[in-house]
Amino acid sequence: MASTIRDVAREAGVSVATVSRVINNSGPVHADTRRRIDDVAKRLRYIPNGAARTLSTRRAQTIGVVLPDLYGEFFSEVIRGIDQEVQRSGWHLLVSSSHNDRAGIEAALRAMRGRVDGLIVMSPDLDTHILAQNLPDKLPVVLLNCAGDDDIYNSLNIDNRGGAFAMTEHLLRQGHGRIGLITGPMRNHDARERLRGAHEALAAAGVTAAPELEVAGDFSEQSGHRAALELLELEQRPTALFAANDSMAIGALSALREAGVRVPEEMAIAGFDDIPIARYMSPPLTTVRVSISELGDQAARRLFQVITELTGERRQELLPTELVVRRSCGADPGWRRVRHEGGGDDGDGDAV
Secondary structure, X not given: OOOOHHHHHHHHOOOHHHHHHHHHOOOOOOHHHHHHHHHHHHHOOOOOOHHHXXXXXXXXXXXXXXXXXXXXXHHHHHHHHHHHHHHHXXXXXXXXXXXXXXXXXXXXXXXXXXXXXXXXXXXXXXXXXXXXXXXXXXXXXXXXXXXXOOOOOEEXXXXXXXXXXXXXXXXXXXXXXXXXXXXXXXXXXXXXXXXXXXXXXXXXXXXXXXXXXEEEOOOOHHHHHHHHHHHHOOOOOOOEEEXXXXXXXXXXXXXXXXXXXXXXXXXXXXXXXXXXHHHHOOOOOEEEEOOHHHHHHHHHHHHHHHHXXXXXXXXXXXXXXXXXXXXXXXXXXXXXXXXXXXXXXXXXXXXO
16 A cells, blocks of 8 residues: 555654645754655655645645747747756646637636646737736736736746847948848737847938838748748848847748858848757857746746745846857857847947
């Protein structure tokens, strides 16, 4: 028969309540006693009853995560960052996809109802007011990269605007007066902010944004490939391409290679996110670095704070990005520059 909490208590010479405090990490226990209980539990191969633990602690010890998609390196890195923090805390992770629409959000929340102690939600296509209509009032929630600047929820956002400003400014400084922009879908908050940052950098340099140099993509490699071929058809081609994410930049790089356009000699190219494969492309991809796994890790840590402290304080945090120069833009790849929120230059462009 499986060992029970009473077996552990008897073998360790302590009360059932003391064992419970150790297992649930719910109260002070002397370090020597804690070690003895842990040793006995391992020797007896004691496995806590999840249902009983939930009843006693009123917690499922599970975090829910709702992402717009589960495909691609960006989302896998976000999940990895969240999972690392959840594992350190001894909790569990329940992941679902919303497919970027309201019905998907509602379905994911129904599936998680009563099974999670808090939620991390990434939904760049829906604003916080729509989310508020579907999220439970008292459930701790942290939003990732969601539209809206109100304080309804705790939130973490990437400095999309500042990162795009930095990259466009960098390409302009390299002498590129015609920069082709491969945008994400305009319903998406990240895509809108990245395009806004690029436009602001062009305006600051006295360059008028040309509509023919902007082609919409959907953040996929295929759309980047298609957009690059469309821009190559222009009578006056751009001398550089800036894609709103690395996946589209990689698709564009493939299209240029197929068309016989040398990168960076004939056309520079840059992306956004710095997904792991970006540095291994040929040539390695210049991009805007987002610490993707750290984004997930910070979201999980913030959610645990809300759950355990039961604080009513809500914080909205903007995470800085970093310009990572590699060979695809034709510049010296030996330096990076950290960019802070607001889209302005925080220094004179020297190496850091």
